[in-house]
Amino acid sequence: MKRVIVTRGEKETEKLGKFWGEQLFPGAVVLLSGELGTGKTVFARGVGLGLGVGTPITSPTFTLLNVHQGRLPFYHFDLYRLAAEEELLDLGAEEYLYGEGVSLVEWADKFPAFFDMPAVTVSLKQEGPFVRRITFSSDDVSYQEIIRALNPGS
Ligand SMILES: Nc1ncnc2c1ncn2[C@@H]1O[C@H](COP(=O)(O)OP(=O)(O)O)[C@@H](O)[C@H]1O
Ligand SMILES: [Mg+2]
Incomplete structure (x- = not known):
């Protein structure tokens, strides 16, 4: 389902992320793709807000992973600088992805074989300076229910 x-503007993308943060469940996985500057981190910030994370959500480009605590643990990955899939294992990524928190992965599409678990895929595309086309898709019923509940204006 898609x-x-x-x-139209950062606030709208953040609000959309916040809705997901409110709806996501233990063990949820959110896979983000899209070029630099399309709003992946803005969306992640919204998810953090929705999960009730109190600490600032910034891009983990250099750290690969930031761990936050909200109503659930929030594992925010950014794989932009990751060269090889093995580094994900070194990082202990599986522990997080199959754990009880919510995992969100920027640049997940770099390693499609690794991210084959049930998940929602969010792909962002820039259509203008402030316009982003955001496509949500999932084969899994738990995420499909959330996708169905999205309002275009939320
Ligand atoms: N509709 C929009 N949604 C999200 N970000 C937007 C939007 N319009 C403009 N922007 C801007 O685009 C940039 C997105 O940055 P960021 O979230 O860091 O991108 P990414 O993590 O994909 O590299 C921000 O500067 C933000 O203000
Ligand atoms: Mg980013």
Whole structure:
């Protein structure tokens, strides 16, 4: 199942992320793809807000992973600088992805074979300076329910 939402401005993308943060469940996995500057980190910030994370959500580009605590643990990955899939194992990524928190992965599409677990895929595309086309898709019923509940204006 697939749905497209168009946002006009950072706040709208953040709000969309917040909705996901409110709905996501223990063990949920959110796989983000899209070029630099399309709003992956903005969306992640919204998810953090929705999970009730109190600490600032910034891009883990250099750290690969930031761990936050909200109503659930929030594992925010950014694989932009990751060269090889083995480094994900070194990082202990599986412990997080198959754990009880919510995992969100920027640049997950770099390693599609690694991220074959049930998940929601969020792909962002820039359509103008402030316009982003955001496509949500999942084969898994738990995520499909959330996708169905999205309002275009949320
Ligand atoms: N509709 C929008 N949604 C998200 N970000 C937007 C939007 N319009 C403009 N922007 C800007 O695009 C940039 C997105 O940055 P960021 O989230 O760090 O991208 P990424 O993590 O994908 O590299 C921010 O500067 C943000 O203000
Ligand atoms: Mg980013």
